[in-house]
Amino acid sequence: xxxxxxxxxxSTLARHTAAALAAIVALYFLTTAVGPYRDLQIAQxxxxxxxxxxxxxxxxxxxxxxxxHGAFMAVGAYTAVLVIGHWGWPLAAxxxxxAGVTAVAGVVVGAVAARLHGPYLAGATLxxxxxxxxxxxxxxxxxxLGGQNGLTLVPPIPPAGLGExxxxxxxxxxxxCLGAVITLFLLGNLVRGRFGRTLRASRDDEIAAALSGxxxxxLRITATVVSAAAAGLGGGLLxxxxxxxxxxxxxxxxxxxxxxxxxxGGLGSLPGAVWGALILVYVPTWASxxxxxxxxxxxxxxxxxxxxxxxVLIVVTLAFPRGLQGGLRDIGGAVxxxxxxxxxxxxxxxxxxxGPTTTHPGGADEATPDQAGARPDDRGDAGGRGERLRR
Amino acid sequence: xxxxxxxxxxxxxxxxxxxxxxxxAPGVTATTVxxxxxxxxxxxxxxxxxxxxxxxxxxxxYVNANGxxxxxxxxxxxxxxxxxxxxxxxxxxxxxxxxKVFAIFNGLGTPTHSKVVxxxxxxxxxxxxxxxxxxxxxxxxxxxQTFGWQVDYIRxxxxxxxxxxxxxxxxxxxxxxxxxxxxxxxxxxxDKYIPKDQVVSRQSYQPGxxxxxxxxxxxxxxxxxxxxxxxxxxxTALFRLAxxxxxxxxxxxxxxxxxxxxxxxxxxxxxxxxxxxxVKGSPLIQGMVTDGYLSAPGDASNSWTQLFKxxxxxxxxxxxxxxxxxxxxxxxxxxxxALQAAGKNPTRKGVVDALEKSHFTGPGxxxxxxxxxxxxxxxxxxxxxxxxxxxxxxxxxxxTDDGDGPIQPYTAPQPQAPANGVPAAG
Numbered sequence: 001x002x003x004x005x006x007x008x009x010x011s012t013l014a015r016h017t018a019a020a021l022a023a024i025v026a027l028y029f030l031t032t033a034v035g036p037y038r039d040l041q042i043a044q045x046x047x048x049x050x051x052x053x054x055x056x057x058x059x060x061x062x063x064x065x066x067x068x069h070g071a072f073m074a075v076g077a078y079t080a081v082l083v084i085g086h087w088g089w090p091l092a093a094x095x096x097x098x099a100g101v102t103a104v105a106g107v108v109v110g111a112v113a114a115r116l117h118g119p120y121l122a123g124a125t126l127x128x129x130x131x132x133x134x135x136x137x138x139x140x141x142x143x144x145l146g147g148q149n150g151l152t153l154v155p156p157i158p159p160a161g162l163g164e165x166x167x168x169x170x171x172x173x174x175x176x177c178l179g180a181v182i183t184l185f186l187l188g189n190l191v192r193g194r195f196g197r198t199l200r201a202s203r204d205d206e207i208a209a210a211l212s213g214x215x216x217x218x219l220r221i222t223a224t225v226v227s228a229a230a231a232g233l234g235g236g237l238l239x240x241x242x243x244x245x246x247x248x249x250x251x252x253x254x255x256x257x258x259x260x261x262x263x264x265g266g267l268g269s270l271p272g273a274v275w276g277a278l279i280l281v282y283v284p285t286w287a288s289x290x291x292x293x294x295x296x297x298x299x300x301x302x303x304x305x306x307x308x309x310x311x312v313l314i315v316v317t318l319a320f321p322r323g324l325q326g327g328l329r330d331i332g333g334a335v336x337x338x339x340x341x342x343x344x345x346x347x348x349x350x351x352x353x354x355g356p357t358t359t360h361p362g363g364a365d366e367a368t369p370d371q372a373g374a375r376p377d378d379r380g381d382a383g384g385r386g387e388r389l390r391r
Numbered sequence: 392x393x394x395x396x397x398x399x400x401x402x403x404x405x406x407x408x409x410x411x412x413x414x415x416a417p418g419v420t421a422t423t424v425x426x427x428x429x430x431x432x433x434x435x436x437x438x439x440x441x442x443x444x445x446x447x448x449x450x451x452x453y454v455n456a457n458g459x460x461x462x463x464x465x466x467x468x469x470x471x472x473x474x475x476x477x478x479x480x481x482x483x484x485x486x487x488x489x490x491k492v493f494a495i496f497n498g499l500g501t502p503t504h505s506k507v508v509x510x511x512x513x514x515x516x517x518x519x520x521x522x523x524x525x526x527x528x529x530x531x532x533x534x535x536q537t538f539g540w541q542v543d544y545i546r547x548x549x550x551x552x553x554x555x556x557x558x559x560x561x562x563x564x565x566x567x568x569x570x571x572x573x574x575x576x577x578x579x580x581x582d583k584y585i586p587k588d589q590v591v592s593r594q595s596y597q598p599g600x601x602x603x604x605x606x607x608x609x610x611x612x613x614x615x616x617x618x619x620x621x622x623x624x625x626x627t628a629l630f631r632l633a634x635x636x637x638x639x640x641x642x643x644x645x646x647x648x649x650x651x652x653x654x655x656x657x658x659x660x661x662x663x664x665x666x667x668x669x670v671k672g673s674p675l676i677q678g679m680v681t682d683g684y685l686s687a688p689g690d691a692s693n694s695w696t697q698l699f700k701x702x703x704x705x706x707x708x709x710x711x712x713x714x715x716x717x718x719x720x721x722x723x724x725x726x727x728x729a730l731q732a733a734g735k736n737p738t739r740k741g742v743v744d745a746l747e748k749s750h751f752t753g754p755g756x757x758x759x760x761x762x763x764x765x766x767x768x769x770x771x772x773x774x775x776x777x778x779x780x781x782x783x784x785x786x787x788x789x790x791t792d793d794g795d796g797p798i799q800p801y802t803a804p805q806p807q808a809p810a811n812g813v814p815a816a817g
Contacts (some may be wrong), residue, residue: 035489037484037485132485141569147570147571148598153505154509243510246502248475249477305471
């Protein structure tokens with residue numbers, strides 16, 4: 001038993017594999033226990049998780065903002081629908097193609113984005129998000145892409161082995177959840193390794209990173225490509241779950257919602273991406289149920305869900321400035337500290353390092369460094385204790 | 392003790408609702424029939440169209456207050472999809488799977504509703520009276536559960552085209568249309584009648600952008616005498632203002648969907664204001680040629696308009712009384728007829744069968760096409776011109792098909808609205 005724990009603690013790969021397997025088992029039981037509509041919501045959260053996770057790597061760890069991830073999802077969705085429609089590939093190949101084609105789009109956008117900073121980068125990616133869905137209406141392409149009306153996809157048929165009455169929604173949620181778990185697993189390994197390290201270095205100080213031998217431009221392009229591929233897979237899964245690809249499905253608000261999700265979940269944190277996706281799916285549904293049962297007049301009731309949604313965003317950001325994942329970790333840390341204090345009342349050297357730093361000399365405009373001076377989102381997803389020991 | 396009594400009473404009620412229904416169809420209890428819809432309450436299509444569902448709801452509330460249908464009240468759940476197809480899919484699935492609605496009623500929009508048609512038919516949910524004139528709802532073999540309601544755009548295009556060909560023989564004609572199923576189907580209908588060499592310019596727009604000055608310029612330069620618009624109200628107004636700016640004064644012929652005088656007047660004035668000029672909307676639309684298949688909202692002598700005005704004043708007095716209100720209440724009236732026709736214990740199959748055998752008359756000036764072979768709605772329209780705040784009908788209502796069939800006058804008069812507003816049973 002001890003050796004297993006030891007292996008898990010030492011090997012990132014083993015730890016992530018175990019977590020992915022546990023997630024798959026948990027999702028299996030969850031999706032089988034709930035009804036078809038809940039399955040569908042889980043599927044929605046899963047495909048959004050892919051896109052949000054991709055974006056959190058780019059923006060949270062790479063420091064490159066992208067307002068264009070909705071457009072990457074559109075590329076993935078259209079690729080999936082076109083590939084199924086024209087060639088009828090098996091689903092796994094279709095989704096791989098969705099991620100692959102979007103990755104190619106990511107190379108183009110990344111090459112542009114690597115030269116830009118701040119508002120210029122935001123502007124360029126914004127143009128991408130606004131312009132790309134319009135391509136479907138471009139006259140020479142309307143026959144192929146279906147114009148404003150978009151394309152529909154035949155929903156995937158659950159394998160016969162699962163029985164005749166196996167609900168389609170559960171099959172869709174299995175596909176989407178597997179996609180999300182694989183995405184998180186791959187991204188998790190990637191950001192814990194050399195790629196993540198250099199990415200963080202280039203975010204914190206571009207010049208210092210370049211001096212240390214990091215090729216910043218190339219790294220940023222790679223980050224955009226990885227991030228785009230994840231969003232493309234998310235888009236492909238969206239096409240499979242919603243059985244469509246249409247320009248109206250990828251408005252600018254989608255890109256902005258993805259940004260909101262990474263901030264709510266916790267910038268740069270992969271578990272945070274899951275929280276963010278869950279909020280994107282459940283809060284609007286909950287808000288619209290609330291407003292329909294409120295008995296307000298027509299004009300108020302139809303706009304209330306948006307207002308409630310906004311309010312939730314504000315409250316979460318105020319209450320958890322480092323996102324839900326950061327907030328949870330803070331709470332977990334506080335509980336653990338209290339437990340440790342009770343066990344060991346004398347303040348040892350370790351207790352002093354794990355307390356909150358109040359006397360750090362950092363300037364006000366610097367990101368608040370926690371304990372050891374690392375950025376809060378730098379902790380990866382290994383949990384506080386192991387991380388602290390290593391430092 | 393009180394608690395125990397209450398609990399017993401509550402469980403008694405629950406039992407009634409579940410078992411007493413008789414038909415056992417989803418969404419139907421002894422006292423209620425629950426139906427659902429996806430509607431653009433926010434987003435790009437909300438101006439104007441967001442009133443439809445409120446009007447339908449008002450009509451159902453009125454019917455419920457008058458005893459309901461066979462003792463059942465109609466519960467109408469309409470959910471915002473913001474005209475975004477992804478949301479259409481998810482809210483429709485919620486209505487079907489979680490709210491277990493009996494039918495989807497008047498789901499609005501072609502790009503939106505076309506993404507749930509297959510789903511609704513696979514689930515065998517009646518998909519009644521889609522709020523779009525796309526010909527694609529009339530495919531009884533492929534989509535046996537789906538029924539259209541409003542006149543489809545091909546029929547409408549044929550009737551407008553025939554009128555233009557006869558009235559403006561030899562004159563130059565230009566088209567301005569929305570570049571999707573709506574505008575393209577309309578043009579298909581127009582082209583069946585207006586000779587090709589008479590059409591000097593064909594310009595389209597994408598819904599979303601608001602700059603149509605290039606198209607207006609091109610049409611003005613072609614010096615067309617008649618401009619046919621297959622556009623939604625926003626773009627009718629934008630084009631009218633652009634023509635005003637260019638001092639271009641053709642005759643306008645506008646599709647029913649984009650010609651409600653009250654909506655247009657409001658839009659013209661608000662767009663002009665944004666552009667920094669003061670314009671009176673009403674004079675700009677006088678004499679526009681259009682067509683209609685329902686009672687005109689400004690026709691105070693019409694029994695249907697009187698009925699709808701009464702319900703409007705009672706339930707939704709804050710919304711402006713315009714074509715959208717008449718539309719929402721008329722389609723609700725047809726649903727009530729369908730539910731009555733399905734009998735005392737309506738089932739999903741029952742309502743579809745009843746519609747295929749139906750010969751409803753009601754707020755429309757032309758009959759429906761409903762039969763086993765056709766699920767198309769109104770079969771024609773009457774040409775009219777805008778005078779004041781009204782569309783004044785000209786001549787007889789006309790009916791036709793969506794193929795190459797002839798256009799024929801329909802001579803039966805529009806029936807009177809029932810005195811109590813609820814369609815007579817049977």
